[in-house]
Amino acid sequence: MARIKYHYNPETCQYERVRPKKLDIFLNILGFITLAGILGFLMANLLAKYIQDDDKAGLRAENEELKLHYDLLSKQFTEVSESLEALQHRDDNVYRVIFEAEPIPSSVRQAGTGGSQKYQEILNKNLKNEKLVLTAYQEIDKLKRKMYIQSKSYDEISKLIKDKSKMLAAMPAIQPISNKQLIRLTSGFGIRVHPIYKVGQFHPGIDFAAPQGTPIYATADATVKKAVYESGYGNHVVLNHGYGYETLYGHMVNFTVKPGQKVKRGECIGYVGSTGFSTAPHVHYEVIYKGEQVNPVYFFFKDLSSEEYEKVLELASIENQSLS
Ligand SMILES: [Zn+2]
Numbered sequence: 001m002a003r004i005k006y007h008y009n010p011e012t013c014q015y016e017r018v019r020p021k022k023l024d025i026f027l028n029i030l031g032f033i034t035l036a037g038i039l040g041f042l043m044a045n046l047l048a049k050y051i052q053d054d055d056k057a058g059l060r061a062e063n064e065e066l067k068l069h070y071d072l073l074s075k076q077f078t079e080v081s082e083s084l085e086a087l088q089h090r091d092d093n094v095y096r097v098i099f100e101a102e103p104i105p106s107s108v109r110q111a112g113t114g115g116s117q118k119y120q121e122i123l124n125k126n127l128k129n130e131k132l133v134l135t136a137y138q139e140i141d142k143l144k145r146k147m148y149i150q151s152k153s154y155d156e157i158s159k160l161i162k163d164k165s166k167m168l169a170a171m172p173a174i175q176p177i178s179n180k181q182l183i184r185l186t187s188g189f190g191i192r193v194h195p196i197y198k199v200g201q202f203h204p205g206i207d208f209a210a211p212q213g214t215p216i217y218a219t220a221d222a223t224v225k226k227a228v229y230e231s232g233y234g235n236h237v238v239l240n241h242g243y244g245y246e247t248l249y250g251h252m253v254n255f256t257v258k259p260g261q262k263v264k265r266g267e268c269i270g271y272v273g274s275t276g277f278s279t280a281p282h283v284h285y286e287v288i289y290k291g292e293q294v295n296p297v298y299f300f301f302k303d304l305s306s307e308e309y310e311k312v313l314e315l316a317s318i319e320n321q322s323l324s
Helices: 022-098 114-122 130-170 306-317
Strands: 005-009 014-018 185-187 188-194 200-203 206-209 215-217 222-230 234-242 245-255 268-272 282-289 293-294
Touching: 114 130, 114 185, 130 234, 206 222, 222 245, 222 268, 234 268
Parallel strands: none
Antiparallel strands: 005 014, 185 206, 188 200, 206 282, 215 268, 222 234, 234 245, 245 268, 245 282, 282 293
């Protein structure tokens, strides 16, 4: 607000109001505007610099923070990668060994992704931290590839497990008759004295002596291949288990299955007798693997404890006379 000035007039002996000149008013206003303008300009400049500095500092802090997180993520990424490698190692050296699968060649496991187009796109963007971004993408692609191969390997193994359980069901694994007291095994596999010729002869199976009519069981899941009478084996059944395995049950009094029929492990397929070349009621049991008779004693693992198995091995090794 403009001050009101007075001055003393000695002529009138009165204080009279001083009326400001128009020029003075104009100059005053101009001065004020100029000063305000200069001050405003300075203030704006100061403020802008301050804000700019503040922005820069903020960005720097943000950048530092991001770098720190990137380093932490990289570390975690390495840990994940190492865990995956441990899984691969276990896969190649344990699971694939158990299921008899070849290990996956490292050239396949380490194979690149071939995504060079994607990398080129990143390069074209001329990013400031190009290397950092590119490395991150490449590492992630490698990890994805490794995981894909690993999951494929697990798929293959689960298929093998399925096949293996089928194969285990098809493998002869029990004795062909109930033999809880282990008193039935009378003659083992190998050279045995022939009951009629009284000379050492190769005995291609195991004899279990039992009263006529004792049930005989399929020792694994199978399809009946033969159920016939022949002079040597008498009434006998041959089962085809697949996977190269067959079993033969000889000298039955009669059989209860016919060729082509499917049977399960433990299912009764006939009864003990003494038909064919036999001196007493017994079942002559053979395990045939890929066309060759093998020692059935190695295929009794399912119904025997380890002590019982030792006992069976001992009984089967006695060089006695076979019942044929
Ligand atoms: Zn025999």
